[in-house]
Amino acid sequence: MTPPWDQCLCGADPTDGFTPVPSTDENFDLQKPYDKPLSQRYYYSDGIRSLRVYDKDKPFKRGSGTRQSTEIRIKYSTVVDDYSSGVWQFEGHAYVPKGTSAVTIVQIHGAAEGATTLQLRIYHGNMRYYSYNLVATNLYDKWFRVNVIHDVGKGKVIVFIDGEEKFVVNDQGPGDPYFKCGVCRTSYV
Template sequence: MKGSTSSNCLLLLLIVCFSTSFNLRCARAADPTDGFTLVPLSDGNFVLQKPYNLPLADRYSDASGVRKFWVYTNDKPFQSGSGTRPRTEGLDYSSGIWQFEGYAYVPKGTSGVTIMQIHGASEGATTLQLRIYDGDMKYYKFDVVATDLYDKWFRLNVIHDVDEGKITVFINGVKKYVVNDQGPGDLYFKCGVYAAPENSSKYMESRWKNIKIYKK
């Protein structure tokens, strides 16, 4: 993830970490998860980062299966001296076909924030960022992926075919966006809140439940 030059920004991070290597073809399916195998996850697969000067409970909660992440633009980074922007985010892989699934909720007012990304690329820090701007989801700050997502739960599936260099995004089981990835790297999924480099709202929040990882 590319950072900001600002020194007074929080990094709150949820990372799903899991390692393996596969090399299979992607098959079309009626549901995004058809043909995929669920990857078992434990608490050890999730890593949280928070403002270095605050307890975790001040920026993260996990109740009744819902993980809630929130940050402010003036929060501290995850460690002293970091220039990264505020974020909350999710599995290490290097080849094959992998899929992230989660149910997300973004309250009205949260804007200029990445809610899901794939870390790792040939150049730069990420190969995918899905950002929320005024209730719409965009690929970085460019193409619109989906609209009118405020104040409702929606299912997000992201398939990364590493060997073919393709990423496919589904919202509520419907294919919404296909894009080339940005080359190999230290790949893993992230979800939560990460302030964009520009035009971030003062308060940023996302909620997540039923986070799963699949492979082929």
């Protein structure tokens, strides 16, 4: 079922009408610094996935021009890694320790122009769309829920924090999008 995005959500849960995809190892492609064992950057215990990255870490593959990251690329089935139509949603809970800054925690890869359609970055405890628009404030040292809905047909992306709509933006054009979450170093503002 596709939610009626032309109508007001009026307090509805952003997951209403969506079919959940289980979070299993088959749905994840873990990326981490190429020279570190996964166990030094990724931990899974009691239902919580912890991902870490440090200033001196290498990129996820040798020769890559990307910054340091430990991320989960979400796959939708064992056959399909990305999507090109429909309405898709990412949901996760995040905890960003005080002092962490200039990191991307959720992104939609794939766009007509550029590598990504969306990046949600943390700068000094605040969430921004890339380094521009302010999405949410005061996010250090507490758990918060993040929902990102991508309506490919309408070219819209909607961001919710703790169930509250915070930001709506046009996507970056057609591509082969997929969601990633974790921690990826980015430039300072």
